[in-house]
Amino acid sequence: MLATADWQALWLTLKLASVVTVILLLIGTPLAWWLARSEGWWKAPLDAVVALPLVLPPSVLGFYLLVAMGPDGPLGQVAAALGLPPLVFTFEGLVVASVVYSLPFMVQPLQNAFESIGRRPLEVAATLRASPLDAFFHVVVPLAWSGYLTAMALTFAHTVGEFGVVLMIGGNLPGETQVASLRVFDHVEALAYADANRLAAVLLGFSFAMLLLVHVLRPGRGARG
Secondary structure, three states: OOOHHHHHHHHHHHHHHHHHHHHHHHHHHHHHHHHHHOOOOOHHHHHHHHHHHHHOOHHHHHHHHHHHHOOOOHHHHHHHHOOOOOOOOOHHHHHHHHHHHHHHHHHHHHHHHHHHHOOHHHHHHHHOOOOHHHHHHHHHHHHOHHHHHHHHHHHHHHHHOOOHHHHHHHOOOOOOOOOHHHHHHHHHHOOOHHHHHHHHHHHHHHHHHHHHHHHHOOOOHHHOO
């Protein structure tokens, strides 16, 4: 059986992953659409910036985010100017850091889905006098639906598995910033391997289920006999 603190960490993890997925869905859709349609010289540098969290060590990314969200950092100063509490060592800080860290897991699947659609469906929609907004929601979104499901599943699962970034930004405060991965770390530090194994098994099963869902939702899977 999981301890109360384990359930608390799991709930906080699922809450964080849900909030981050919704935010990135709103941010990632226009960004991925712009990248899929753009042909300017700036596309390659922006693609690289979006993909940077994939290759940058979490501790490095976490360090720069910590500096940015600190009292003297740009995000910290903006929060202070708005009368908001400091972002570091708070759930809100975890959300900001996780949005940055999980950005490519939302944008890249959406960008691939948008690029695979091509321009022909939009040209047909234009001949039927559909506005660009109507064409996007009634043509692009249905055609890219598997990409949306993949992007949301990957973003959610990646946020659940975060460790280095959340530790740098949120510390390890039970009930406030202690997510499940940090709770497993605490169990291991205390040599409570049985407790660590139970919680890790929950995360392992969840991660496998999410990856299986992504595999099933891959384009073309349903057409195979």
